[in-house]
Amino acid sequence: MALLLSVLRTAGGRVPGARVPGARVPSRRYSSRTSSSQFLHESVVPTMHYQKSLPRLPIPKLEETIPRYLAAQRPLLDDDHFRTTQTIALDFQNGVGKQLHQALVAQDQNNKQTSYISDPWFDMYLSARDSVVLNFNPFMSFTPDPKKEYDDQLVRSTNMVCSAVRFMKTLQAGLLEPEVFHLNPAKSNTDTFKNLIRWVPSSLSWYGAYAVNAYPLDMSQYFRLFNSTRIPKRGKDVLFTDEKGQHVLVLRKGNLYVFNVVNRDGNLVEPAEIQSHLKYILSDSAPKAAHPLGVLTSENRDVWAGLRDRLVAAGNAENVHLIDSALFCLCLDDESMRDHIHISHNMLHGDGCNRWYDKSFSIIVTKDGQAAINFEHSWGDGVAVLRFQNEIFRDTTEQPLVHPGSAALAVDSASAVRRLTFNLDSELQNGIKKAKENFDSAVSRLTIDAIEFKKGGKEQLKKSKLSPDAVAQLAFQMGFLRQYGQTVATYESCSTAAFKHGRTETIRPATVHTKRCSQAFVHQPGKHSVEQLRAMLADCSQYHGQLTREAAMGQGFDRHLFALRYLAETAGQAVPDLYTDAAYAAINHNILSTSTLTSPAVTLGGFAPVVPDGFGIGYGVHDDWIGCNVSSYPARNVHEFLQCVHKSLEDIFSVLEGKPITD
Known part of the structure; x- marks a missing residue:
């Protein structure tokens, strides 16, 4: 499961959104020539074999969405503002939100050929009037030819x-070859399994893959x-x-x-x-x-x-x-x-x-x-x-x-x-x-800078039983706190392609755990022992793993709340108070917009900030180093931010080596 979650984080778009009208592959006539010059390969399992039986994207329960939303708001708000937001959110859960949720579930039951987020997300995306340059289009550079x-x-x-x-x-x-992530390749990524699964009807094929711990992904x-x-x-x-x-x-x-x-x-x-x-x-x-x-x-x-x-x-x-x-x-x-x-x-x-x-x-x-x-x-x-x-x-x-x-x-x-x-x-x-x-x-107005942290990477973090992605995200939280003295709204993309017409969900890496840990490292370096700091790192990693699992399984809160608001607006209803609360606007003003990518084919990836006072953070955690490619507008100093991130990574790896933090 950890491998699958890692891949889904990688595959998620920074600013996702598009309706997909079905698992259609356009027909085109071909001659009988099927030499290697015409095809990359010839899979025995048809490309769309799993599409029909993919599980549907679940709609989270409202009584789980609201606590998740409030948990993400907690590190961003002081006590008074949090109490206000909590009251508004609970009123929504017990009132108009319950009605909207029921309507959303009913609508979803009448549209089983797609996902509940597909149409509204697509509509949001194509209705945007801003230039696609800097605001939407990202890039991924190819590794040079060996x-x-x-x-x-x-x-x-x-x-x-x-x-x-x-x-x-x-x-x-x-x-x-169908897009499948194999958690036990010795069983599922074999000629024997492929020759067997191709005879399983498409309406059941996903279950056959799942039985051997393989997860087909949406290819629509x-x-x-x-x-x-x-x-x-x-x-x-x-x-x-x-x-x-x-x-x-x-x-x-x-x-x-x-x-x-x-x-x-x-x-x-x-x-x-x-x-x-x-x-x-x-x-x-x-x-x-x-x-x-x-x-x-x-x-x-x-x-x-x-x-x-x-x-x-x-x-x-x-x-x-x-x-x-x-x-x-x-x-x-x-x-x-x-x-x-x-x-x-x-x-x-x-x-x-x-x-x-x-x-x-x-x-x-x-x-x-x-x-x-x-x-x-x-x-x-x-x-x-x-x-x-x-x-x-x-x-x-x-x-x-x-x-x-x-x-x-x-x-x-x-x-x-x-x-x-x-x-x-x-x-x-x-x-x-x-x-x-x-x-x-x-x-x-756009500035881009990058760092390569060479003092450790995925291998050392896994030996310390820490999630590499969680540590990278923690370094961004520490870096921003060190530079600006704040914890701010942070976005990490996660694909929900394990579901039919799945899009993406948001992981919210700014948590009460990262805030406490960041303050301990940045503002109280001598107050805590190495063992206490390690325990904080473990808490951050564990909770980040939980958030990642929830997001990949369609159990985040962002898309659910978005769909409920979209439903109210398209029905001509007044926008509920939850969405006019300043805290809702703030958590969706993603000052740290992040996306990770590691692939042998890609050396560099990047995008612009999604808000004028934000950072656009492309990063990759490799076996023995960590790379960050970051953009900003004049409201932020990207060079200083990367210095702060580098210092944060140095401190984290020092603690993992049993050394105290130095200024």
Whole structure:
């Protein structure tokens, strides 16, 4: 179970949210050719075999949600404010909250094909009017290829495009290995078990996996990976998917190109031909786009919706459709990366001109072969994107289809590659100019810094019987207390993909235990013995583990309370007092927004703060070190915060080694 919880924390999105309309995999015709060049692998268990029998996301009991909510509020409020919030919360539990809960349960019983959170969460996400840049889209950078010569921009780009198409074909043919976490792989991750479970009816297959301690995860979001785009509409965006698209969208110098990567038979185009087309784009002498259309995707959603309507009306509908229906976006940057901070800024936002932020995902490859995925977050959470990235990294490094020195196919790329040109009137040109100004202003306020704590990691913490994730979260609490003298609202994402159409739940790492422990370490270092401090660390770890288990099993409080409020609002009811309480607003103003990621395919991940006075904390606890990649706006000092986090980790590991804390 501990392994499963660790994976679900990793897979959770920082700002999750998207409705998933079912476990549909788009159909597409394929030729009889099924060679290794077409598929990543050919699973004997169909991709969606477990989907029908996945358990449904439970709605927590209201009499359990309210105590959990109050427990999370306790470290954030003084006694007087807590008593007020407690009274309001208990009145809600015994009054209007009980009625809303009953209505939510009844509604859920009438919608057994999905989860209770899916529609409201999706609606919340696509109704947001802020720019997707910094506010929603995160990035995950690829680990460099172990064979350095394969990090050439043309070679790596070609291999990534080929592997991405192979992933898509494997998924759409139902041959992609189902997403299952094996707690006893010796029993469940075997050919014998797979050959047995594939004959179990889909309506019962989950139970067969569960019997051998394997947990299939929801895969209903996967079809949105390809041919998908978030389209701006006034008031609320829509997700668009066109499975007929056979082309990839490529951006370079703000210019947009398309060419087919799937042929008439539904097969991957010859890799040497894709290499030829990318070589053609990389050698195109066209100047940097005077009016880079992609920067419009960084605008306020209503502003972009109006400009998009004008763009279509100006005779650009065909080209706009080519963008929307492209399999995915490949961004070829002409810059080389100086260091990991430069990588973070470039992959998170770039210059705004060489991106189409609305595509489901973009693969970015820089001049020196650094690569990353930047993804639009509304269509799904981290489960699908991380699986995709892991598979692409494995395929490009173990089975690359082009090599350094490989000759590009002698084809007429000038005819096959189409550079899109647009009719832009003065209003559109001014809109692009204004969008670029707004973009530059927004990203100029963002600072990113990182640390690598080298004095210990997962192995030492587990020997001390402490949760590595709990210790990392405690270090953030200690660091913020050391810097600002406060305990503040903190968000840690946790996937609920163990359930049908599961989304995410929030772990609340700021607890009475972390507050007490942080104060002991930061403000009272000489008052407690090493043994007492170790006991406090154990309390923090144990309680954090409990919160993580509850969240992963759909027993947090955040999504339940959100759904109850959404139900009241959509029914036209007055918003209950619980939600107008200042404490409710404060706990949802997440000053510390955190997400963890550890994968051999990923070296760096990051996102912007979710509030102006917050930190965006991407972190990973590795075997013998801990890494943090943190962002902030001017209201906070990220460099000082990381120094405080580093000091906190030093103190924690000193105590674990039996040493007293030093100032």
